[in-house]
Amino acid sequence: MYTSHGNHGESRSLGGLQAGAPWPPLPLTERGCTGTANGGYRLHQDAPADPLYLMGCGLRWHRERDAPAGWELIQFLRSTDHNARALAADLLAKTKYTRLLVRQLRRAKAKLNQMTTNHTPVLEGSGLKKAAEMNTPYGLEIIESCLTCKLRRDNWFCGLSRDGLKSLAEASHLTTFPGGALLFVEGQIPRGAYVLCSGKVKLSTTSRDGKVLILKIAEAGEVLGLSAVISGQPFQLTAETAGPCQVNFIEREALIQRIEKSGELGLHASQALSREFQSAYQDIHDLILARSSAGKLAKLLLSGAPSREKPESNEIRIRPTLTHEEMAQMIGSSRETVTRLLGDLKKKELIRLEGSTLVIRNRTALEALAA
Incomplete structure (x- = not known):
């Protein structure tokens, strides 16, 4: 049972714990915690662990989506108290709102990068380059435009002329993804194509009984989902990043319009599809007809x-x-x-x-x- 009584206290009966205790059991600053910029608290490693406090954080996180309470549970994962770590892990394992914490983490990271940029002293030579690399997400080199990209390949869409690249750049959106992110899933209606600028992406399919088969590991420079975008049919594969990646997303309508108007882009799209199907045929041969x-x-x-x-x-x-x-x-x-x-x-x-x-x-x- 969990009953709220305003901001003064709460009555609860949680797993045999004493009812009628004030909320929180002790002020956070008296529990070995210090405030953080995101509105939560940071737990000192030697702070005493209170199961009642953990359960309260869990209820606030699950019922009210209170982000500071979620952060508090995460901080308890670093506690020296084994029981506290186990209880915090159990509460977090049941959460459905991890995206809220991820969103806060990204905002805090963006603010930190902005503060670092504003207060970083002017460096020369390799020092400036090193400092710039430290501020990039996941250590990846930031790409501002396809026209100035240093990661360009000679194949796929990267081999377009300057005018072709400029046309694509006007309709594309560059995004950085962590490992394990889903770009699209099997059966999803395509919203656009994905140009993999850096990193690797796993392309897989799943059977009805849940068996996963990875058909390919896409490399930087490849275009993902192009056949589904052109045909208008649902994706036949699931694309999941194998590590930090930079991906250029091009909306379907914008890409189709440019393919219709540009013979160069149409040729590159045809070549990309041809390589994709040739690779698929080879994979089928290797998987079914050849080799133990x-x-x-x-x-x-x-x-x-x-x-x-x-x-x-x-x-x-x-x-x-x-x-x-x-x-x-x-x-x-x-x-x-x-x-x-x-x-x-x-x-x-x-x-x-x-x-x-x-x-x-x-x-x-x-x-x-x-x-």
Whole structure:
């Protein structure tokens, strides 16, 4: 039971805790907390934990969407009290309003960046460049326009003439996404296309029984959702960022109008669709008609390796960006199978692990397995 009595106190019976206690049980400044700029409080690491206070924060967060109460629960995750951490984690696990906290975090970060910019002393040379990189979101280089972009590729839409790029830039909106963000989902009506400026995006589909199959990892420079935009049909895939990404969004109506008016843009769109379908055909061949699971995994590992420059350079060091689960989703297998196959490759001395680095010890043998 949770009954409000104005701002003076609250009567409650929460899991056997004593009823009639004042709210909050102690003033926040007496509980080892200090105020923060977002209207919440920061918990000192050695502050005493009160289950009643945590439950109150949970009720305020779930029922009233009170952001400071949500932040207070997050701060308790850093408490030295194991019981307090467990209770705070349980309360946060049931939340449906995480976006409110994320929105506040972004606003606070924007204000902090603005304050930093206004008070940063003038630096010269590499110092100025270093300071600029520190203020960019996720450490990505900020792109102000397609015309001045330093990340441009020669393929896809990046290879357009200056006039073509200017036309697209007028209709596009650049956004930075964290890892795990959904750009669009399978079955959704397309609102526009997405030009991946930097980062990687997982393109996947899901069966009725919930099995996920990753069809492709899109690289920087590619256009996502173009076929659905042109056909007007729902997306056939789900696009999820594999890490921090910068994406240029172009609304469907604006893109269609420009394709109709510009032969150059129409040609690039046709070439992009052609490459997309050629890649899909190859993926179907690799997934269904060719290779065992071991062969598919070998090819997947080799796809992250640089092209062979010298025939004698056989050992390669790479940093895998995929988990065992994601590898399984890419080769149409299970996580347990991938773990077992990696163990077999290590026993055969084809690969070895050095921390987070994967070392391909025998590229020739791995290529033979993938063939």
